[in-house]
Amino acid sequence: MKIILLGPPGAGKGTQAEIIQKRYEIPKLSTGDMLRAAVEQGTPLGKKVEKIMLAGALVSDDIMIDIIRDRMTEADCVNGFMLDGFPRTLAQADGLEEMLKEQDTAIDHVIELKVDDKALVARISGRYSCAKCGAGYHDSFKKPRKEGVCDMCGSVQFNRRPDDNAETVSARLASYHKQTAPLLPYYKKRKLLSSVDGMASMEEVTRQIEAVIQGKSAAA
Ligand code: AMP
Numbered sequence: 001m002k003i004i005l006l007g008p009p010g011a012g013k014g015t016q017a018e019i020i021q022k023r024y025e026i027p028k029l030s031t032g033d034m035l036r037a038a039v040e041q042g043t044p045l046g047k048k049v050e051k052i053m054l055a056g057a058l059v060s061d062d063i064m065i066d067i068i069r070d071r072m073t074e075a076d077c078v079n080g081f082m083l084d085g086f087p088r089t090l091a092q093a094d095g096l097e098e099m100l101k102e103q104d105t106a107i108d109h110v111i112e113l114k115v116d117d118k119a120l121v122a123r124i125s126g127r128y129s130c131a132k133c134g135a136g137y138h139d140s141f142k143k144p145r146k147e148g149v150c151d152m153c154g155s156v157q158f159n160r161r162p163d164d165n166a167e168t169v170s171a172r173l174a175s176y177h178k179q180t181a182p183l184l185p186y187y188k189k190r191k192l193l194s195s196v197d198g199m200a201s202m203e204e205v206t207r208q209i210e211a212v213i214q215g216k217s218a219a220a
Contacts, residue, residue, distance in 0.1 A: 001026055001080040001213065006183060007113030008176040009169065010124040011198045012205060015136055017084040019206050027076045030084040034067055035059065053163050056171025058088055058179060065095035088180045110187040111212050113198035117173060124169050131157035
């Protein structure tokens with residue numbers, strides 16, 4: 001099963017991809033996570049992309065297509081994958097289609113998480129995650145049961161993404177509308193697109209995504 005999750009920053013793609021990857025045993029391929037790891041490790045790629053990410057702009061298509069091509073050759077992708085944050089431009093979508101065609105395969109579903117722009121800024125600016133296990137939290141919507149202690153692993157250290165500030169969020173939203181939203185008609189034309197209500201509860205969004213994966217929900 002090869003799935004793309006589409007939606008603006010803060011729509012919940014990462015959270016949902018995490019849940020689906022456990023249930024369906026297909027890995028979540030998050031280009032944002034891969035780039036953040038490169039920045040943290042100080043690799044040449046990390047040095048190249050750090051400023052771009054902080055500005056809320058997009059990394060070049062060539063770099064992103066190469067990263068995904070390499071990642072897809074890894075053993076855990078044999079049964080498919082769930083893409084989170086890729087493709088983000090029409091050129092990336094074309095690149096993906098081509099590389100899958102070369103392997104005689106194709107995307108099965110593109111699932112859009114529809115969310116109000118207004119809700120996104122609040123969602124993103126309050127979010128943080130456990131530094132040890134990565135569990136996600138939010139200042140207003142999802143606090144740990146015991147303040148300052150991760151529910152999942154008990155760690156007391158948390159991280160906030162440096163690009164989760166109000167200024168960068170506006171730039172990221174603008175780049176979503178300009179460069180990524182055109183992927184919706186692109187995939188609709190290919191009859192691959194389904195939309196789910198990203199404003200619903202986390203459990204309900206998962207339910208809607210599973211209905212698409214199981215073929216119980218009509219394409220958009
Ligand atoms: P994300 O975690 O998906 O919100 O990505 C964080 C940042 O990484 C984005 O704001 C971009 O700067 C960069 N990035 C992630 N994925 C891509 C992509 N497919 N194309 C271009 N830039 C990307």
